[in-house]
Amino acid sequence: MKTANEMTVKELARYIDHAVLKPEFTQEDVRKYTQEGIDLGCATVCINPAYLDMVSKMVAGTDTGLCVVCDFPFGLSTTESKVMQAKEYCSKYKIQDLDVVSNYGQLRSGNYDFVTEDIKEVVDVCHQYGTSVKVIIETDALNEEQIKAGTECAVAAGADFVKSSTGFFTGAANVGATAEVVKIMMDAGKGKIKVKGSGCIRTREHFLQLIDMGIDRMGIGYHSTSIVLGLQK
Numbered sequence: 174m175k176t177a178n179e180m181t182v183k184e185l186a187r188y189i190d191h192a193v194l195k196p197e198f199t200q201e202d203v204r205k206y207t208q209e210g211i212d213l214g215c216a217t218v219c220i221n222p223a224y225l226d227m228v229s230k231m232v233a234g235t236d237t238g239l240c241v242v243c244d245f246p247f248g249l250s251t252t253e254s255k256v257m258q259a260k261e262y263c264s265k266y267k268i269q270d271l272d273v274v275s276n277y278g279q280l281r282s283g284n285y286d287f288v289t290e291d292i293k294e295v296v297d298v299c300h301q302y303g304t305s306v307k308v309i310i311e312t313d314a315l316n317e318e319q320i321k322a323g324t325e326c327a328v329a330a331g332a333d334f335v336k337s338s339t340g341f342f343t344g345a346a347n348v349g350a351t352a353e354v355v356k357i358m359m360d361a362g363k364g365k366i367k368v369k370g371s372g373c374i375r376t377r378e379h380f381l382q383l384i385d386m387g388i389d390r391m392g393i394g395y396h397s398t399s400i401v402l403g404l405q406k
Contacts, residue, residue, distance in 0.1 A: 177384035182402050183214050188384060189401075190240050190270070190369070190392045191215040192340065193224075203227065206395040211237045213398060216390065217269055221245070222262055229266045238269030243295065246339040248274030248309070252291045259295045263302035271299050272307040272336060272369075272392075277314050280323050288323070292330035300331070307334035307369050307390075312354045313342045320354065324361035334390065335362060338372030349373030350391070355383055377401050 177185070191210030193203055203224050210218040211232060217240035220228050225241060232239050243258050244250045250258070255273060262268055273295050280288045296306045308330070310323035327335040335358055337350045348354070349372020358368045370383050371392030380401035383391060399405045 177381035180384075182404065185380075185384070185402055186214040187216050188380075188388070188391050189213075189215040189398060190217045190219045190272075190371075190390060191237075191395060191398050192219045192371075192392050193228075193395050194219060194221055194242065194245075194340070195395075196221070200224075200227070204231070207231050209395065210398065211235050213402065213404075215398065219270075219272065219392060222258070225262060225266050225268075233267075239267065240270040240272060241266075241268055242339075243271050243273040245272070245274050245309075246341040248276050248311075249278070252294050255291070256294050256298050259304075260298050263299055263304045268302070268304045270305045270307055270334075271295075272309055274309045274311070274339060275323060275326070277311040277323070280310065280319055280326070281315065283322075285322055285326055289326040289329045292327060292332055296331045296333075305333040307336045308332045309336045309339055309371070311339060311342055312337045312358075313345055313347055313349065313372070317357055320357045321361040324358050324366065328362060328365045332366060334367040334369045336369040336371050336392070338392075340372045340392065340394065342372075347373065350383065352379075352382055352386065355386060355388055359387065374401065377403050 219240040308327040350370030367389035369390040
């Protein structure tokens, strides 16, 4: 098996969800950075739902899929609202992945049954449309046991991926997908769920390290994709 350092740019790009999520972006910003993700051959471009109509047309017929965030970045809508959001997006557009934010306040409270069911209802509706679900547990808000529990909730809910961070957490230090956090998620998942690292993956060294650990996908900010691919410093 190849090490990350032996992979081509094209192979490395398939690990990337190219994140175009800044709330202040203009339509032209979204268009510009989406096209960059497509041109680089990223697995998906990850966007806010307001731009689904535009971006769905841009990725159509390319090797880059469409990823949309749901109840982002706080995860505090009611379960019913999350389900309605997911159904609206998936029924109208060809969405490869939906990244939903878990209610990590409930996770921190130890209400694991609630967290699991909240996620499961979104997973069930997405899977009806062939859309994979990534569950964001916001690891910067959690301790090690809570990260393990959040991963186990995502597994129990039938999600396809567990994901570390939104990239927009402000309540404490923002360290994102460190090797230590990713290992906790991978160990807790026990091969039953894929792992997406997101948040603070900004260097090529970090990017390659996580691939060699066996990670499945990474959320990379629009400004860092070409850096982690080794196309610029």
